[in-house]
Amino acid sequence: MTTLIDGTTTALRIRARVAEKVAHSVRIHKRAPGLATILVGDDPASAVYVAAKRQAIREAGMRDVHHTLPAEASYPAVAALIDQLADDPDVCGILLQLPLPKGLDSAALIDRIPVTKDVDGLTTASAGLLARGADGLRPCTPAGVLWLLDAEGVELRGAHAVVVGHSELVGRPMARMLLQRDATVTVAHKHTVNLPSITRLADVLVVAAGVCGLIGAEHVKPGAAVVDVGIHRTDHGLRGDVRSRELQGHAGLLTPVPGGVGPMTIAMLLANTLVAFEQGQP
Numbered sequence: 001m002t003t004l005i006d007g008t009t010t011a012l013r014i015r016a017r018v019a020e021k022v023a024h025s026v027r028i029h030k031r032a033p034g035l036a037t038i039l040v041g042d043d044p045a046s047a048v049y050v051a052a053k054r055q056a057i058r059e060a061g062m063r064d065v066h067h068t069l070p071a072e073a074s075y076p077a078v079a080a081l082i083d084q085l086a087d088d089p090d091v092c093g094i095l096l097q098l099p100l101p102k103g104l105d106s107a108a109l110i111d112r113i114p115v116t117k118d119v120d121g122l123t124t125a126s127a128g129l130l131a132r133g134a135d136g137l138r139p140c141t142p143a144g145v146l147w148l149l150d151a152e153g154v155e156l157r158g159a160h161a162v163v164v165g166h167s168e169l170v171g172r173p174m175a176r177m178l179l180q181r182d183a184t185v186t187v188a189h190k191h192t193v194n195l196p197s198i199t200r201l202a203d204v205l206v207v208a209a210g211v212c213g214l215i216g217a218e219h220v221k222p223g224a225a226v227v228d229v230g231i232h233r234t235d236h237g238l239r240g241d242v243r244s245r246e247l248q249g250h251a252g253l254l255t256p257v258p259g260g261v262g263p264m265t266i267a268m269l270l271a272n273t274l275v276a277f278e279q280g281q282p
Ligand SMILES: Nc1nc(=O)c2c([nH]1)NC[C@@H]1CN(c3ccc(C(=O)N[C@@H](CCC(=O)O)C(=O)O)cc3)C=[N+]21
Pocket: 048, 049, 052, 095, 096, 097, 098, 099, 120, 140, 141, 231, 238, 257, 258, 259, 260, 261, 262, 263, 264, 265, 266
């Protein structure tokens, strides 16, 4: 029997709890957390994601501070906007939507975000804290994955976790966070030779390779927990990195696409923003 993990419902529950805390803070401090989103250019997928995030920000009772810059925006123009938001006391979180148009140095721009406002957890400073196992804001997608695994009661300590993908956004922080939870962690990726021989070792398999349908039954140990972080728009609708139909009755737990990790990413963004806000309170 394969249990499908419902990320949509869990995410809505988290968002409702964040909204309660925001309302409380507004009553006590007369201030709501402000979250700034920056969208550069007009990539349609990015526009959809940012719109979803902004709606969640407003529904949580937070202040929705948004800036769209043209695709031709210069590095100094984006940098100046980030610096302005960094200095704005009414903004407690800054999200620079990725990917940026070609020619803009995303790593350098992300690193202009102060670590205290890094609600995406993507700055070098936040990654350094995570690498050390110190407290800090964590990247939203891996945080959402851990939340779902915890909610299902999946034991991580001592388990063999295999992460497929080594992106700065998901794979690398995911591996570090699993290690922090005392899992035995293997990082594989789309160039890994004999990938099924590695992934079949996994008790917990997190797939964030960005390759549609990369993982099938031959990659999965029977009963394993499989988390699909991939998201691809195909002629047949949204698909993940996992061929989910093959895993029915084979995996123990499986996150669907859509309705799995995606909604959790947004919920974790709000949770991080609340933390940043509370830590910024006098
Ligand atoms: N600085 C930055 N931070 C990010 O967190 C970030 C980013 N850049 N760039 C792009 C990725 C992607 N991402 C998603 C968020 C929500 C869903 C989501 O809610 N997905 C729905 C489906 C929505 C749909 O129709 O596409 C679901 O899976 O059920 C998906 C993907 C955040 N990202």
